[in-house]
Structures are given as C-alpha cells and as structure tokens.
Amino acid sequence: MIEYDLNSLWFALIGVLWIGFFFLEGFDYGAGILLPFVGKDDLDRRVVVNTLGPVWDANEVWLLTAGGATFAAFPEWYATMFSGFYLPLFLILVALIVRGVAFEYRGKDKRPEWAAWWDRAIIFGSALPALLFGVAFANIVRGVKIDAAGEYVGNLFDLLNPYALLGGLTTLALFTVHGALFLSIKTDGDVARRAHDAAMRLIAPAAVLLFGFLFWTWRNAVNIDNDGVVPSFIPIATAILPFAAIWVIRERHHGWAFVLTGATIAFTTLTIFLNLYPRVMPSSIDPAFDLTIYNASSSSTTLTVMSWVALVFVPVVLAYQVYSYWVFRKRISRETLTTTGS
C-alpha cells in the first residue's frame, strides 16, 4: 500500500521524470530511427532533423534530471543500477554522444558523405537507446542478481534474458510509432505522408509486443513475487490504448493518435513503477536483498531540501518547456527550409 512520505514522493517524482523522458525523447528517438525511411533526400532529412532541432536537447535533460534525482534521493539505487548495468549504459552513452553531436554538426559541411555519416549516427544513436532503455527497465522490474551488500553480481548475459529483450523490442516499436506520429503532425508533404505510412505499418506490431510484455510482467508479478502493487486498471488501459490508436491513425487523426501513443508510453512506465513500489530494484537472489525506497534512500534532511527545490523549480521548468513547444508549434516543410525568412 502507498505510504505518504518523502521517500514515496521521490519515488513518484523519479517516475514522473522517466515518464516525461520517455514521452518526449520517445518521439525524438522514433523520428531519428525513421530518418532514412521518411527522408528520401537531404532536404527531407533536414525537415526531420529541424523538427527535433529546438527540442532534442531539453528532452534529453529529462534523463539527466532523472539520473541526478536518483543520485540525490536514492544513492544506493543509483550506485547499484549504474555499476550493474555497466556495458548497456556505456552503449547508451555512446549513442547519446554521437546522436547529439550529429544534430548540431550534420549541416555544417556540404559534402554529401558528411551528412550521410551523421545520419548513420542519428539512426544508431536513436535506435540503440530506444531498445536498451526497455531492456533495462524490464530487468529492473523483473529483478536482477543483487547480493546482501546491495551490489549487482550478475553479468551482461543475465541482462539479455527473453523477457528483457521483449521489453526492449516493445519500447523500440512504441517509440518508433510515437516518432512517426510526431513527424505526421510536425511536417507536411511527402515526409508527413511517409510518416503516416510508417505509423500505420508499425502500430499493430507495437500493440502486440506491448500486450505480450504486459502479460509477461503480470505473470512475473503473480508468480515470482507478490510484493508489488499490481492495480488492474492501469495495465489493462495500457494494453488497450495502442489498439485504439490503430483505428485513430487509420482515420488520420494524427494529433489524437500521438496523444494515445504518448499515453501508452506514460502508462507503461507507470505500470512498471507501480509494480516496483516500494522497491526500486528487486533482487532475484533473495527478497531480503531488495533495494527499496527506504533502504536505498538519502537522509530525510536531503529529501526535504530536494523536495523544496523541486516544488519551486519544477513548475518553472515545465512552463518554459511548454512555451518552447508553443513557439515551435508550426509544421516544417521543404519550403520552410529553402525560403529565407519564414
């Protein structure tokens, strides 16, 4: 049952940060993955990259804030997770490095092979984290080998189990559809048309993958340990939403479809966090070794200070991020990029 204390508040806040990250960077990754499919020439690809241009960096900060908040509020969780998921995190870092630089550098030289190399960086740098974040969270909710000292004692191959790989494919598919819908509402002409086609083609497989992942998650929750809160409404809604999206996309209500895939991503994350609560990283060796919001947390002094900081600044941050999306609300087309002053 849910306790109303600072530890739970910070667990919830970190959940919210991950939801924000997956919602925003989800379409960011999706658009990056679809770059070669919706962008058939350089100008098309510039259209895609320019829809992400003003926002990708701030979207990524959600991840940095989630990481920082975990460090501050649950240092034991941060330490176990980051040292335990060592090589996957390294790959995510490599992806984010080349991807971020690619956006900024892609247009800085006119040689065709220059843009082609950075495009590869964007595709790789988007697809790999979209997959690996799913693998990581599936492992977290499934439980990993954590010993009595709170250290991860498994290896890389323990993390690549079928359930986790299904989780990875699920986020990869979901983010790709989410990105396709983002491009449908942010571009026009051929790019928007191809993005619509991609969404049409991918939404059914994404829905099936997610259904499978949720079902398996539920089986795990029932069979392996019954500790987590498994409310029925949220996972069921999560499973239904993408099926509803199939119909909405067919009707070309791209804005609503984007809301639906966004809600799916948010609800999937919520399902995982509710399943975890009050644990942050269950141990597959012995439930006694579980990291929880209590044994992994900072002192109440730190949690109190951080709560005040969050209370004051989170609304400010949200306000100017919303403002930024408002400023860049217009669609981007080939014409936007070829005529000066629009």
Place this chain on the structure above:
Amino acid sequence: MDPLIVARWQFGITTVYHFLFVPLTIGLALIVAIMETAWVRTKDPKYLRSTKFWGKLFLINFAIGVVTGIVQEFQFGMNWSSYSRYVGDIFGAPLAIEALLAFFLESTFIGLWIFGWNRLSPRMHLASAWLVVAGTSISSFWILTANGWMQNPVGYEINQATGRAEMTSFLEVITNRVTWIHFPHTLFSAVLTAAILVLAVSAWHILRNNDIEVFRPSAALGTVLVLVAGLGVAFTGHTQGQIMTEVQPMKMAAAEALWETEAPASFSLFAVGDVENGRNRINIAVPRALSVLATNSLDGEVRGINPIQAEYEETYGEGNYIPPVGTVYWSFRLMVGLGFAMIALGAVGTYLFWKKRLVEARWFHRLAIWTIALPILANTFGWIVTEIGRQPWAVFGLLRVEDAISPNVSAGEVITTLTGFTVIYGVLAAVNVYLMTKYARAGTTGETSAEDVGAAMAY
C-alpha cells in the same frame, strides 16, 4: 590489471576532455550575448554579423560540451559506486539541482536561440541568449558545489550505522568557502578562454583585412576581457591558494615542492625533486615570496610536506598522504605562468586599443594568433593541481580514491569503456577542430536581417 588505475585514467581523460569545451562555451555564450545586445540596441548590422559569427563557433563547442557532460554524470555510478553510496546524500543534491536549474534552462533557451530568429521578438530572442549565459553560470556553480565538498567537506556527519556521510546543513554545503572561491576563479577563466579565442580569431582576420567592421570591435572586446578576466583569475587564484593552504595544506606544499616547514618560506621557481627522500635536489627560489603569497606577511610560516605527512599519519593512520609532487608542482607553475603571459597579452592589447592603434599593430595580431591554446592548457593544469593535489583522497579526509571504486566492475569492462570513450572523443576532437577552423577562417557572411541569420542557423 587493476581496475582502479583504469577507472582513474578514465575519469581523468573524460573530465579533462569535457573541460576543454566547457570554459569556451561559458565564455562564448557571454560574448555572443554581448554582441547581440549591441545589435538589438544599435541595429547596426555589423553586430548582427558578429553575433552570428561567434554564435556559430559557440554552437560547435556547445554540442560536445553537452554530450560529454552526460558521461560525467553517469560515471560516478558506473565506475565509482562506492563513492556514490558514501557521498550520495550530499553530492547527489547539487547534481540534481544542476540538472533541474541549469541544464533545462540552457537546453531550452539554446533551442529558442538557434531556431527562434524569426519566431521570437528581438527582445525575447536576446533574453534567450542571456538565459543561456545564466544557465551556464548556474551549472558551474552547482558542479563546483559538488566538487567543493570533495575538497572541503562541510555540513555533514558520518552516520555510524551505515558508515556514510549524511547532510546536516544544506546551507553549509552551498556556502562552502572553497566553492565560493572556485566559482569566480572558474568563471573568470572561462571568460579568459573565450576572450583569447575571440582575440586570436579576430587577429587572423585583421591581418587579412577581412570585415574590419566586425573584427575591430571583436578584437577590442577580446583584449579588454583578456586583461580584466586574467586579473580576475589571478586575484581569485591568489585567495584560492590561501584558502587551500588552510584546508588542504598538503596540496599547496606539493604545489610548491616545499618539503619542510619554513618561516619565512621561499617561492620555488625551478626544482628537481627527490621524492623518495622527501627533499629537492635543486631548488631555485625567491626568498620570502611564498610567505607573502600564502600568508600575506614577509615571514609567515608555511608548512611542508614531511611534517604534514607525519601529522596525517597520526590522524588518519599509516599511509602515504603525499600526492604526486612533480605533477602538482609543474602543473601549478605552468598554470600560473600561462596566466601571467595572458595577462601581459591583454595589457598590451588594451594599451594599443587605448592608443587607438589596435588594428594597425600587426605584430600584436601575429602574436595573438598563437595564444589560442594557452587558456585551454592553463585550465587543464589548474584541474590537475586541484584533483591530483587532493590524492590519495576522493573526499578530503574522509574517503580514499582506492575505496571509492565500484567493486563489481572488472578491469576488462573499464578498459572497454576507456577505449571506447577515448576513440570517440578523439574522433570528435578532430571533427571539432576541423569545423572550428573552417568556420573561423570562413569569416563573416553578409547577413543583414534576423531572418538571414535564422536560415543560416537552422540544422
């Protein structure tokens, strides 16, 4: 191989590399904001061309600064999980606050700045530039708060049950006097770094008579900032040295290769050490100068390495508490020497500017071009003194580096990531230098309206 050695190399390489770009980004953000302010106020197109030109160079660096910063935040947990567990209660807070207060601000308003040329009013666009400046400064404050705590832990107690440090006073953590002297020192050196770049690039163009309208005021701003920021770095550095003498006497003794306590103490100019026997073989020194620097008096006592080592053994138990003296000593000298060379350059340039001969003095510009790397070297040496000078401690007096490592990460894993980061960072460095050179040499282009700049800035 010992994972500790590899993890330390990784931290050193990734951190120094990150900090090649950070000061340039902080300083260039300020210079771009100044140029844009001039444009908004005067509507003189030369300031618009100037904003765009320096803005491009700023963005090329900003990108690498951002992405290498992510590695910084992650590697505490990846390679230094014992450290993270030990200090997380205190150290995590400034990192989280940095992300919330600074990273969001920078990243959102840099997006508005790059893509908002024809969507925002000129005033709002200018405000975005200044908010990016604010973001970079806020960011440096919080990360220096985190580092300041490692240098001089305050506002904490050790929880006897868990053996970990816990925060007792957030106010003490953020008012740490080491942070508050690190902070201006770092900001001044960031401005100095960018000012040297602006001066050197302007000098290159002035020698070729390119767009003098833009490069004369740029060179003037650059050279005045070199002098002002250089003096700022020197004065804050002096105070920093005095504070360090109190909180980490070993670091300053190593920086001076001062083996025995001296009163009055002389300032060493050139020394060849005999670390094993705890003495210098050769030492050319200025009598009393160190007493003046460290204590503001002609015969103040400055403590030496050997007595401090003896004292630390009593306090912390047996062990070697002496950092690598040669590295710290020479890094300190190079940092200070480069700093004074840059101040001299700024002083000469400012004099020429005052005499209205800045553009005509071609010898000055030929010289200035070659100084472009000096601040970058000085910044690096500065961090080497600060971080290697704190060895063997990760958190001074509390946690040794050897106890800070992740126990479950193998040498093979750390070698993999070290190799990966080094290769990628190397490639990115080459690309960055290529683009910086290309755009710096290309010079200004003929934009006359915000719309033109917007089209040139888009991806």
